[in-house]
Amino acid sequence: MSLDQAAELLACPVCRGSLRVAAHTVGCEAGHSFDIARQGYVNLLGAAEPANADTAAMLDARARVHAAGVFDTVTEMIATMASGRSRVLEAGAGTGHYLAGALGEDADAIGVAVDVSKAAARHCVRTDPRIAALVADVWRPLPLQDRCLEVVLAVFAPRNLPEFARVLHPAGRFIAVTPRAGHLVGLRDAYGLLDVPTAKAEQLAAAAAEFFDLIDTRVIKYRVPVDEALATDLIAMGPNAFHQVPRTVTASVISIDVTVQSFRPLNS
Ligand SMILES: C[S@@+](CC[C@H](N)C(=O)[O-])C[C@H]1O[C@@H](n2cnc3c(N)ncnc32)[C@H](O)[C@@H]1O
Numbered sequence: 623m624s625l626d627q628a629a630e631l632l633a634c635p636v637c638r639g640s641l642r643v644a645a646h647t648v649g650c651e652a653g654h655s656f657d658i659a660r661q662g663y664v665n666l667l668g669a670a671e672p673a674n675a676d677t678a679a680m681l682d683a684r685a686r687v688h689a690a691g692v693f694d695t696v697t698e699m700i701a702t703m704a705s706g707r708s709r710v711l712e713a714g715a716g717t718g719h720y721l722a723g724a725l726g727e728d729a730d731a732i733g734v735a736v737d738v739s740k741a742a743a744r745h746c747v748r749t750d751p752r753i754a755a756l757v758a759d760v761w762r763p764l765p766l767q768d769r770c771l772e773v774v775l776a777v778f779a780p781r782n783l784p785e786f787a788r789v790l791h792p793a794g795r796f797i798a799v800t801p802r803a804g805h806l807v808g809l810r811d812a813y814g815l816l817d818v819p820t821a822k823a824e825q826l827a828a829a830a831a832e833f834f835d836l837i838d839t840r841v842i843k844y845r846v847p848v849d850e851a852l853a854t855d856l857i858a859m860g861p862n863a864f865h866q867v868p869r870t871v872t873a874s875v876i877s878i879d880v881t882v883q884s885f886r887p888l889n890s
């Protein structure tokens with residue numbers, strides 16, 4: 623099972639020691655032990671799920687949007703940037719859709735999904751058998767060994783840059799996807815959704831400069847027709863779902879408008 627394969631990458635969230643995977647638990651030599659959930663993920667959070675963790679309904683909506691192919695061009699760009707690299711972490715992984723894409727066709731690749739949401743971890747386990755799913759907070763020290771990963775992905779997700787730099791191999795890549803001002807703009811205008819702050823990619827590049835060289839930047843921009851159900855899911859999968867999802871949503875043509883950036887660790 624995927625947790626077994628990923629064991630060598632994991633670190634105890636309490637003492638940083640290496641973790642061993644047993645039948646129903648994951649534990650370190652110092653005796654810290656964490657239950658493996660029936661569905662196959664392990665909860666290393668050590669606290670209640672925070673209020674901003676994506677809910678099961680949000681994740682189901684996100685999974686339907688991905689299954690419809692709305693973000694396929696983004697998935698393909700990530701897979702191209704990650705190709706040939708087989709130890710991949712996705713931070714704030716959601717359903718693990720982009721992580722599975724980044725693992726490509728390599729049957730021996732190992733994906734580690736980190737998300738604060740237990741519903742996300744459940745999705746990740748189902749998305750791809752190569753994914754080990756951890757419930758953990760990206761803002762805390764990551765439960766991973768130093769320099770053990772070839773790719774860290776953060777797709778519309780929180781970015782703990784010092785931790786990403788610590789867990790990446792010197793030849794690894796940090797790949798980030800951030801929304802641009804035009805992302806889902808039609809839906810946002812029609813339904814008064816939360817605004818995308820502008821210049822996210824530029825802000826990330828500035829913040830990342832302490833740890834990484836920016837080596838590739840791609841803007842991906844296209845329009846997709848979506849029916850009512852898919853338009854509703856696009857609203858329901860995002861932060862607006864914490865506030866309200868409009869009762870009637872009409873079919874429309876939506877804009878995908880994102881930046882994909884690839885960074886390499888400094889001094890690599
Ligand atoms: C907008 S979703 C993106 C999910 C996925 N990367 C995708 O694009 O399909 C953000 C995800 O980050 C997770 N998240 C939010 N804060 C987090 C944190 N502090 N640590 C780990 N995950 C977090 C949420 O539960 C959610 O699944």
Ligand SMILES: [Zn+2]
Pocket residue numbers: 634635636637638639650651652653654
């Ligand atoms: Zn320990």
